[in-house]
Structures are given as structure tokens and as C-alpha cells.
Amino acid sequence: MYEMFRNKNNIMLCSGAVILSMATSAGQSIAATAAGASDPLPAGQSVGVESHRATLAAGAEEITVSESRNIFGHAARQHEGVSVTHIDTHALAQHQVTDVKGLMNLAPNLTVQPQGTGSSVNFTLRGVGLSDFTANNTPSVMTYVDGVALPIGYMAGAAMFDMVGVDISTGPAGFTHGQAVTAGEINITTAGPTQKLHYGTSEDIATYNRSITNLYVSGPITSNLQYRVAAFTQQGGGFQKNIDTGQTLGNAEKGGLRGKLAWQPDEKTNIVFSGNWMQDNSQSAGAFNIQDLSRNTPAYTNNLDTSWGFRPEFLKLTGNSARAKPSYNNTFWGGSLNFTRNLGFADLTTISAFQQMYVHNLMDLDGTHYAIYDDSVSTNANLFSQEVRLSSRPAQQRVKWAVGMYYDRTDMKSTFFNDYTQSGSRPYMQRTSYSQEQQAFSQYGHIRVEVTRKVHLIAGITHESDDRTLSNMETLRYNTSLYPTPFDARYGRHGALANQFSGMGGVEYQALKSLMFYGSIRKGFKPGGFTANNTVVESQLVPTKPESLLAYEVGFKSDYFHNRLRLNGDAFWYDYHGQQVSGLAFVQNYGVVGQYLNVPKSRIWGVEMEIDANPVPGLLLHQHIGYERGNYEDYSALDSTAMTVAYIRTGVLSPYYRSYNHVDMGIPKLTLQGSASYKAALGRKWNLTPYVDYSYRGAQQNIPGNPLYRISAYVLLDLGLTFGPESGRWSVSVYANNLLDRHYDLTRETGLNGIFGVPGTPRMVGGRLRVDL
Template sequence: MIPARIPSFGWRMNAGLLLCGTMLQIWPVSAALAQTPATASRRAVPHHAHTRHALPAQDVHQARPEDMTITGTRRFNFARAQKEPDSTTHISAETLRDRHVVAVTDLQNLAPNLTVQSLKGTQSINYHLRGVGLDDYYENNVSSVMVYLDDVAYPFSSMTDGMMFDIADVSVAPGPAGFTHGMSDSGGEVSLHSADPTSTWHGGVSEDIASYARSISNGYISGPIARNLTFRIAGQTIQGGGWQYDPANGAHLGDQDQSALRGKLRWTPDARTTIQLGGHWTRDNSELVNGNPVINLDPSWQHYPQNTGYRQTAWDMQPDFAKLVGRPNTLKPSEHNIFWGADFRISHDFGFGRLDTISAFETERQGEYSDEDGTALATGDVYRNVDANAFSQEVKLTSADGHPLHWVIGAYYMRSRMSQQFFSNFTDYKGRGYISESSYDQNQQAFSQYANLDYHLTHTITLFGGLNHMSDDRQLLNYRTIQYGVSNLSFAPEGALTNQIGALLGIQDQFTEHFQGYFKVSKGFKPGGFAANNTVAQAQLNPFKPESIVAYELGFKSDPLPGKLRLNGAAFYYDYHNQQVVSSFLLTNYGPLGTYVNVPHSNIWGVELSADAHPLPHIYLNGNMGYERGTYTTFNALNTPSTNAYHAATGVYRAFYTDYTGTDLGIPKLTMTGSAAYRTALTSDLTGDLGVNGNYRDSQAMTIGGTGAYRLPPYFLMGAYATIASKAHGWSATVYATNLLDRHYSITSSSESTTYQHVPGAPRFIGGRLSYGF
């Protein structure tokens, strides 16, 4: 029997009281009304200037007037983006609110062919875009899909923890990147843009209360301090929401305990210069979502747990292990993290072009306990300490608009330092029976340069191209593994150096004012690195090679019925070399061990379509679809189940290999998302908004050639909301539901020693928001 949980504020989730708990979400319209002179001036851009770089990447999120809804009369967002020859998905603050996006993992429900998955239910995140991505064990490698916050690259994905608040918009750009800003990568970018300071006073607060005693509180204040000096401070706290429980004792798991602050101070000493100082801080003591065992990985293991219910799981912290890591015996799978960072940026318009510089420093301190076997036994409990930081510096010069030739040149430098220490408890696993400790330091620095040109060959035809180069140098130092009571191992340093050149070439034709097509070819790459988890042999630390992609893309953007219908689409083909994947190798007398390998050759192809429609008064429709397929064309890998089965039968480890040539990559073939909304004026002051949304994700292989339980099943989720807002008094109230049909589904998987687990997604949440803003 599940024990009842009664929130301290005495609010119970039932239909009779739901309306009393409705939320008031900060509607970002008030901030949009405050236009700076620079923002207003960007409205009047000549038609011939609406080209690939008419609005540089660092300024896209500042051009708010065309992206905001102020009255019941609406138009489609991101009109400028319709002139760009790319397949970037742009997500507005309004969409983030209506779809209840509270974490970066929710973004996969809004963009085609995007996968954002937690690593084993932790705050470490893996990104895949159009099938390109790296399942990084412990974040010591560069992601194939780089994440940016306000144009600052985050080399360690957990640094985005707690950042999804006061967000102005998000853009998801697939394909090789790094030709106009930042770092080169092979898969694309996910860019988060937080709201900027305003020249007039605005502020607001909101409270969101939902099932499982979850609460989300937000607030912000923005305005002028003195002449030409403005600021913005925003904060968020998330509490509760744990929906898993242990059937053996009724203990609950998954409560959030996260707080975050962000601030910006902007000075415009003259009409040509902007200087901004920003900073942020996040504390996260949230509990994790635990996995449910679905496969016994070791046939000789006699204590494999039976399948549990959807919300059920098990964990345990043994006293000896707790003492070793310095945490209490009652510790649940959870984070104990602090993140903070600061950035300083200067922008100056010289007339012929604009110079932008960004200096940033980001740091993280993590203490993470994960029960990676999904049981109450000590066969794979892991505690991880991480101390990491990254400094970056970017300088770029962008030519002025209004000329046939437009160019961007720049350079980017990043230096990161990481120290990791992780403990693994195998005391209940007869194959090992000990506690191990592994620790290492990793130093990395990267220097990249880029140049990009576009030239208006005619009034409608534009040629564009770019080059980038990156040198990435990383060293793995001081690696040691202690198997308490068994051995003490030390390993030699390892190094990985990448020097690669990327290129872009394309053509765009603005056939009509509301229809453009483009074709481009690009080459991108991602540096090599190390597999550095639970190492017992030097061979595990051998660096893997860089990967590279030659990408072909043909696309169009159209507004066949302006303000009524928008249709965009793209088709792509990726020629993939040395794809970096998680596999394993056999260590004699120990067993298969995880590592990274390079697939000599593979390919990916697919299509993407998106549509916005306003067919009738008050009716607004939106949707996108992605379809992709991938194939290994040359690849052999260790067959871990066969190797383990042979050992169980004979007591001897022997390597068995499988030829995966022609095997499907296992990426989700079909992803779809859509929404429908009815918006109307209820009175002269009140407006109403009623919406439903849904998203579908196809099955996904979580291992090479994975079938059966090694694939995540497909799933379809629905959500709904209803909002009443006062235009005159600045308040709004919303009731909503996520996973409306209460579907049971899995969001990722993991494995450790004896078990292979699926990590379940959240059940139905019903909640309400109340907010006031001015």
C-alpha cells in the first residue's frame, strides 16, 4: 500500500479544489512592450538585407517585437527566421509555457529528430540531433550537440541544470556548426536565450502547484537603475514532485529541491556601444528518478529482482559505503550540486561592422549518488564527486547590413579543468565483492577560428559559405583505481589531440516574398576523447578518434497564406565517418567493460516538416514531424550477451563479435509534435485560452543493434491547459495536465553489473498556476 502524502500547505489534488490551486504564470508580454531604440531600429531592415546573416546569432534573441503576442490579433513568430537558409526550430517563450517546459529534457517534445535524455536518471544530459550524439558516461567528453546559454558554450551538459526559467526563446539548429560563432561540432546546437533587461520597469511572480506536492515558484524584476543603465534579476525554486516509491517500505523518491538565480546588468554609454555583465547560481539537492530492472545481465546471478510496477523502484545506501563517501546512511539517489558562472560582454558598432566580445567562466561542484542496478542490493551503487570549470573567450566582427557582401570572422577559445572521483559498491555482487574508487584529472583547451560570407548574386539569389578550424588538446592525468581489499591500480597519462577543418557551401533563392529555397553542403567534426569510468586496465583509457560528417541539406520556407499558413521543410543526408559510440571490449579474467569505439562508416538520412496554421478566427494550429533512418555500413563490435553466456557455461571469458554492417542505427525513426489552441476575448478585459498538445516518439535502440528490452518502446503523450488572463490588471490563471492519458513509458535506460534497467517517464501531473505581472 502506498502511504498518503499530504503537502504541508494542506492542498490536495482533486477536481473540486483544482480551480483554487490554479497558477498565475508570468506572461512575458509586458517585457516585450519595452522596446529599446536598438530593437526598434531592427524592424526596418531592407528586403535585400534579410539574408542569412541579416541578424547575427548573438542578436536573434533580442529582436522581440516580431515574436510577441500583445492582443487577440496574432501573427506567426520568428518572421525574420523565414529568410534564413536553415532548418532551425525556433521555440518561443509562449510555447515553452503552454507546453510546460521546466527542464532541458522537455525540449525533445518540441523539435523534430531531437533526443534529450538524462544519463541513468541523473542531471547529466545527452543530446542527439538527427541521430548524431554521444552517450557520454560522465561528461568528460565534448558533446556532438553543443548547448549554449546566451551564446556561451557549456562543455559539460549538467551545467544547464536549473536554467529553464525566464527564457525568452530556444533555437535548435541541426547539422555541422561553428561557422558564425562558438565551437565546431558535428551534430548541431541547442541555444537557450534568457530574457534581457528592459528600459522601463517590469516584474512579476508566479506559483505553480501540481500533483505529488510539486511546486514551482518564479519571479523577476527588470528596469532602469540610471540613465542608460538597466538590469534584470530572475529566480526560480522547484520543490517536491517525487512519484516513485519503494514497495518494501513505502519510502518515496524523486522530490525536487532546486533553487536558481540569474542577473544581468546592461550599460549603453552611447548609441553604438553595449556593455553587459551577467551571472547565475544554481543549487540542486534533488532526488533522482531510479530505473526498473528488465534484464538479468549475468545468468549466474541468483538474486535478480522480479519486475516491479511502473512507479515502483528500490535502492539502498549501505553504512560502509556511506561512511566512505561521507554521506548519511539514509541518503537516497540524489544530487548535491552547486553551479555558478559569470560573463562579460561588449558590443560596439564601428559603422562598417560590429565587434562583439564575450568572456565567460562557468563552474560546477557535484556530489551525485545513483543506484545504477535499480535494486536494494549493492551490485552497482555509484557515488560521484565532480569539480569542474570552464573559461571561454570569443571575439568576432560582423559586417554591417545593407550591402551585397556580408561577412563574419571570429575566434573562440575554451579552457576547461575537471577532477572526478567516483565510488562503486559491488559488495553484493559475487563476481567482484568489493568497493572500488576511481579518480582522475582532465585538462582541455580548444582554439577555433571561423569565417563566413554570403553574397547577393542577384536580388533573389544568395551564395554563402564558411570555413572553421579547431584544435582541441586534452590530457587525462593521475588516473587511479582502488579496489578496497583487492588491489591499488595506477595508470599512465593519456592524451588526445584534434586538428580539423570544417567547411560550408550553399545557395539560397528567395523565389517570392513568401517562399525561399536553399541547398547546402557542410563538413563538421567533433574532437576525440576518453572513456574514463571504473577503469581497471590501461587499454580502457586509449583515446577514441574524432568523428566527422559531410552533410547535404535541401530545404524550403514558405508563408503561402501570410498570417494564415506557414510551411517549412528540409531533407538531409549525412555521410558519417568514425562515429563515436558506446560499446565494450573484453578484459580477460574480468569480463566485458564499457568503452567508446569509432564506427568506420555509417549514414543517416531523413526529412523534417513543420507547419503553423490559423484557419479560422480564434483557432491556432502548430506541428512538426521528423523522419530519419540510419545504417552502419562498416562495423564489428563485441557481443556482450554471448560473451557473458559463454562465461556462465564454461567459467572462461571468450570474445564473440558481431558484424553490424547493414544494421539500423536504432535512432527513433518518427517524431511528431503538435498543438491546437482556441483563443478569444471573454470580456473587454478578460481573455481565454484553451489548448491541447501531443507528441509521439518512435522506438529507440539503446545498444548497438538493440532489440527487445534493449529498445525503448514508442510512446504518445498528451497535454492540455486552460487560461484566463486580465489584460488591464496583469494577472492570469491556468489549469493544466501533462501526460493527460497517464501513459507508462521509458525515457532512457542504463546497465550495471547484474541488471539492465529502463528509467520511466513521469506519470500524469495535474496542476495550476497563478501569476501577476506589471
């Protein structure tokens, strides 16, 4: 067997079972395999414990092989029965992805939406997800940064910079690492320290006075100690306007810093310490008015229009300045320690991490200058996690296995202020506060057996116990001239305990050297949680039950024409039980409040296709196709449309229920992502690369039955041109994103006595200078 690594100027192939282990910050050894080709080591990526220096010292010989390198990379993954979408660092930079919301149009069947106009995010993958408006529940899609799970929406939505790439894995997870979830994972890998000195910077300037600056420096301190420091800052970009005053809204003002140290005390050990800090003082997104039943404000015809208006009493109560715009004041910091040791028969990996966040979001969710649904959210939370994993060495080909344990603990204190004073139905300000403690402990095991050279069997099991407690819950209404009666509700401690096994089994059939078929059955699990926002009755604190997902999947992976054409496809069928959804509850003499509910049974199915082609040298074509459908099979809930019609007619808000059995879940049915680029040589030293890419998302219906919640389908088209030397040491790019200037919505949600939306980014024209030395 032969494997590849890259030094500064050439690619060498060395004999031996394993010669390169790229130790990522997650501590997982990723060995490049040579089943036709291998993935080159990305520029700036750290070299692991078994460095190329040790390999050469052991007498590795330089040889030549006739196999062509796989230009699409990830050759080893083409022989694994899993569905993964990889987004490389070039695509992330090309689309100005600085947070997870930017991933939505780069992967099939993925939806990433802001929670209201706040900085928290919600994920849906293959139709499975939870709109968590209090960010205190386990997400269906878990985000990992360098192997550290971030189960809080605010943490997951923080900045992304100095990245190697992003891998989006679909279906129930938790059998090989981390925490069990039902929908899948988003694995973000940041660049690590290097054995040689590297440094670089990039500057991206675009319309709406947007500026994104990145810089890094990486290299050795001693022969066995390396470092990396990276930083970024983002400014401007506000494209919304106040329909009443003409003021702009949405300008970014954020920055971050990350430092890493990698130490190899001996040839079998690698220790990586990582520390991070980020500050976000940006203006928030603005809501646009779709329907206002409180003041009958006309719906905005342009979704880029917004408005806001905070009463002085509310700003004083929440500690904001008298002229505050909708804005964020968020601080994130933390660190992790990753230890990897070669024990001979296996690799031992431990990951210890701590993350702290202080979040303050000021939002005007009615999108008008009235005090109908003005919000101020303050959350102080920290997360500690510890993982220990033992995994087989890459040289053990016939049987590969991993066992491990994972523990996490979160402590959260949140306060929600609402100003409903001018709503008509709730003429007061309200404050809800609570504390939540949560801890989870899981154990997992995974094995892959090569029964024959062509047939591989896979099995996995995980057990997780999740225990969370909600305490110090209190709701206060503040005296106003319109509402003189005080209100003070305090609630006792509430607990939720989940304890469940999950499992999976699968088969891989390597029909040909470059063609593999696979099938799997996976049972996923996610614990229940609490509704903790705007709590006015004790019944709102009844926790949701855990949800489970039985996933069936078949697929194939293939490379043709000497690795110039790649075709991957899969089909999936989900039986969903206890699906957690953001629904509505009716409180007598109060009205409608948000509450998490369980849908007894749902069903989702779909297909996905990945097509990559390199028909002629320099020309790269990529296409992702995702199609999915979902239906509620057993679900009854409040009918918001009927309630709205009755309220308009009578002025009285009364509950109306409807059966949603066999009703479409409203997830986007078709998602498409495609790109084309051509690297043209200008002489021997220079390259000119034009590119075009597009994305299409089908219509989305967030709440069944009401067309006002429908997010229309849209197409985004991007064009660009990059010029630089063959060495890749620098480049200059010009681009136009959303060239057609499509106005589209990211989300549509329920406000108090109305509906509001949040717009996507309009056309952005800019340029980028990048230097890597």
C-alpha cells in the same frame, strides 16, 4: 525598408535602414526585418544599443502599411537557408520545462536523455550524439546559454528559468560563432534588462506535491543603465516508489538566481554583465530493474517502481549520511561579460565567461536493495571561454559576413566510487579518480552574398585545435572480507590532440516573396576524448579518434494566405565517419567495461516538416514531423545478447563479437509534435484559451541486437485552459500533462550483470498563476 518595434501600448513602424537592434546576451544584433512582417519585441526583452529613443530623436516618422503582421513570428528566419526549431517562452512554461530534458518532446528528431540516473544529460539530434557516461568529452550537440557554450553534460543539464526562448539548430555548426560540433546546437536565450520597470511572478502547483515558483524584476537604474534579477525554486514531484519499503523518490529541491546589468556608455556601445548561481539538492531518479543476472531479482513490471540499498561502509567511504537516498548535491555558479560596439562598418562583439560546478551524485543503478552497482560520482570542474567576433552591420544587405575566434579551457577532477560487493563477479568496492585539462582554439569565417535579388550564395570555414590531457588516473579496490587482496593501479599521462578544418557552402533561391528554396553541404568535426570510468587496464585510456560528418540538406520555407499558413520542410543525408559511440570492451579475468569506440562509417537520412496555421482569428495550429533512419555501414563490436546467453548457461563471461554492418542504429524513426489553441474573447477585456498538444516518439533501440534495450514508442497528450485579461498582465491556467498516464522510458542502459531503465513523468495535474506587470 521598414522595420518594427513595440512600445508599451502600440506598434510603430519607422523609416530607415535599421531602427531596432535587440542586443541579446550573446551579443548578437537581431534586427527585425519587414519582408511582409516583423517579429515583435517580446515582453521584458531588453532594448539594444540603438534604442527607440534615439530613433525617435533622429526624426523617424510614423507611417501605416497594409502588410499584415506574421503571427508565427521569426519572419526574418523565413529567408535564411537553415533548419531551426524555435520554442517560445509560452510553450516552455506550458510544459514545465525547467531543464533541457524537457525539450525532447518539443522538437523533431531530438533526444535528450539522462546519463543513468544522474544529473548529466546526453543529446542526440538527427541521430547524431554521444552517450557520455563520464561527461568529460565534447558533446555532438552543443548547448549555449546567452551565447556561452556549455560543453559539460552536468552544466548543460542545469536549470532553465526566466527564458525568452530556445532555438534548436540542426547539422554541423561552428561557422558563425562558438565551437565546432557535428550534430547542431541548442541556443537558450534568457530575458535581459528592460528600459521600463517590469516585474512578475508565477506559481505552478501540481500532483506529487510539485511546486515551481518564478519571479523577476527588471528596469532602469539610470537612463543608460538597466538591471534584471530573476529567481526560481522547485520542490516535490517525486513519483517513484521503493518496491520494498514504499518510500517515495524523485522529489526536487533546487533553486537558482540570475542577475544582469546592461550599460550603454554611449549610443554605439552596449555592455551586459550576467551572474548566475544554482543549487540542486534533489533526490535523483530511481532505476527500475529490467534484468538482474547477479541475484536473479524479478524484473519490475511497473517502470515507476524502484529500490535502493547502500551499505554503511560505502556511505562512509563516499561521505554520505547513513540514511541517504539516491540524491544530488550540485552547485553551479558563474558569470559572463558581453561587449558590443558599433564600429560603423561592422559590429564588434566579445563574450568572456567563467562557469564553476561542484557535482556529487549518489545513485543505485541496479534498482535493487543489493549492492550490485551502487555509484557515487564527484566532479569539480570549471570552464573559461573567450570569443571575439566581427560581423557586418544589418544595413549591408548584399554582402553579410562574420569572422571570429573562440577559445575555451576546462579543468576537471572526478572521482567515481562503485560498490559491487554483492554482485558475485566483483565482490569489492572500487574507486577511480582522474584529472583532465582541455583547451580548444578555433577560428571561423562566414559570408552570404546576394548575387541577385533572388539568388544568394553562402560559404563558411572553421578551423579548430583541441588539446586534452588525462592525468593522475588511479583505480583502487578496497579490502573487504570477500576480497582480501588489495588492488592499486596508477596510470601515466595520456594526451589527445585534434586539429582539423571544416567548411560549408550553400545556395538560397527566393522564388517568390514568401517562398524560398535552399540547399547546403556542410562538413562537421568533433574532437576525440577519453574513457575515464572504471578503468582497470591501460588500453582503456587510448583516446577515441575525432569524428566527422558530411551533411547534405535541401529544404524550403514558405508563408501563404497573408501569413496565415506556414509550411517549412527539409530533407537531409549524413555520411558519418569515425562516429563516437558508447560501447563495451572485454577485460580478461575481469569482465565487460564501458569504453568509447569509433564506428568507421555510418549513414543517416531523414525529412522534417513544420506546419503552422491560423485559419480563423484566435485559432492556432502547429505540427512538427520528423522522420529519420540510420545504419551502421562498417562496425564490429561485442554482442551483449550472446554474452548474456553464454553467461546464463555457463556462469563464465566470455567475449562474443558480431558484425553490425548494415544494421539499423536504433534511433527513433518517427517523432511528432502538435498543438491547437483557441483564444476566445469574453467581452472586450477577457480571454479564455483552451489548448491541446501531443507528442509521439517512435521506438528506440539503444544497443542493437538485444530487445531488452528497446524503448517502446509512446504518445503523450496534454490539455489545458487559460483565463486572463486582454492586457496579458496576469493569467490563471489549469492543465493535465500526460493525460493518458502513459508509462514510458527515458533510457535503458547496461548495468553490472544486468540492464536498468529510467522512467518518464506520469500524469501530472496542476494549476498555474502568472502575473506580469
